[in-house]
Amino acid sequence: MIVTPSPEVLIHQLFGALLLPPLNYLLLALCGIGLRRWYRRLGLSLLLMALLLGYLLSIPRTAMWLNGYLERYPVVDVTRLRDYQAIVVLGGGKKPAPEYGQNEPSADTLTRLRYAVRLSRLSGKPLLVTGGAPLGGEAEGLVMARMLAEDYGIKPRWVETRSNTTLQNASYSAALLRASGVRRIVLVSQGWHLARAVPFFREAGLQVLPAPTGWVRYEDGGLLWYVPSGRAMQECHAALRELVGQGFYALQGKGRH
Structure with a gap:
């Protein structure tokens, strides 16, 4: 298509x-x-x-x-989760998956969803998934919500599907959250992405606890750090x-x- x-x-x-x-x-x-x-x-x-x-x-x-x-934000202190009202997961792309017969989250999105599920289970806080269709087709928010339901048995409380940029993620998500009386959120994405995303959500009027995941790290070292790789x-x-x-x-x- x-x-x-x-x-x-x-x-x-x-x-x-x-x-x-x-x-x-x-x-x-x-x-x-x-x-x-x-x-x-x-x-x-x-x-x-x-x-x-x-x-x-x-x-x-x-x-x-x-x-x-x-990656300027540290690993989130899970004891602080109780002070926040919701966990927001930013979409990071989707891809056609013929073996499933539908779109599936990209690798970046899967990393974010898995960590968000962990935080939700630790804290009992509800999830919001946000992502439109910047490249066309099915909205990322719908793909994320479907994956959460099928693989984790979790239904996100809010599903935002109109945003095409991180700035719009913040604006549209904040509107949904404010309508439910939510002002304090845990924001999940890769550490490199939160550097840009956190200020947008704060400008949208939310108190934000950054929860980075997907750190760029390599177990090996020495000369291997200087060998090109995909x-x-x-x-x-x-x-x-x-x-x-x-x-x-x-x-x-x-x-x-």
């Missing part, structure tokens, strides 16, 4: 692609190739820079360094995307709390 993203999301995707790997260093390499004919040293320098950038953005050491900057490339991409997103909203004066 062909789906169509919203214009806002399409613009974000296209603009982000120019600034993020692999297109950023591929464009740098193309510039180097193009300039070598007239400016040999400059062209060669750009090519070498592109190769170095491509290497650095594919190794675990860089992935941990970039995400370490974003996982490290993805984690570098995610961190850089968050930094670009923070910059975009900072220019609009949002997300500073």
Whole structure:
């Protein structure tokens, strides 16, 4: 099935692609190739820079360094859960799953849902899942709610399905929560995502306890941290995307709390 993203999301995707790997260093390499004919040293320098950038953005050491900057909130103290009224889980994508015959949460979303279920069971607090369909098709909130019901036997109290961005996650979720008299929430997402999400929810008028999950860590070490891998490339991409997103909203004066 062909789906169509919203214009806002399409613009974000296209603009982000120019600034993020692999297109950023591929464009740098193309510039180097193009300039070598007239400016040999400059062209060669750009090519070498592109190769170095491509290497650095594919190794675990860089992935941990970039995400370490974003993972600013500590592991949540579960004894504090009693002081909050609800647990909010941010959508992180969905994917077609032929083996299930339906859409399923992405790996990031599954990580968030699993941790949210753990916190809910420890505290007895109700869940809110939030996520629209930024790329079209079924809303992430519906996919998340279905997975919680089928795999954990939990029905979220609130399901938000209109949001296409993290900023909208905060705005639409806050409206649902305020209608139920909820002002204090536990917010679940990856640590690198909470750096951007927490200020949005606070600006929406909620008291927020960050509950990060999905930390970027590697068990091995030494030379292996400098060997390129697909996982490290993805984690570098995610961190850089968050930094670009923070910059975009900072220019609009949002997300500073």
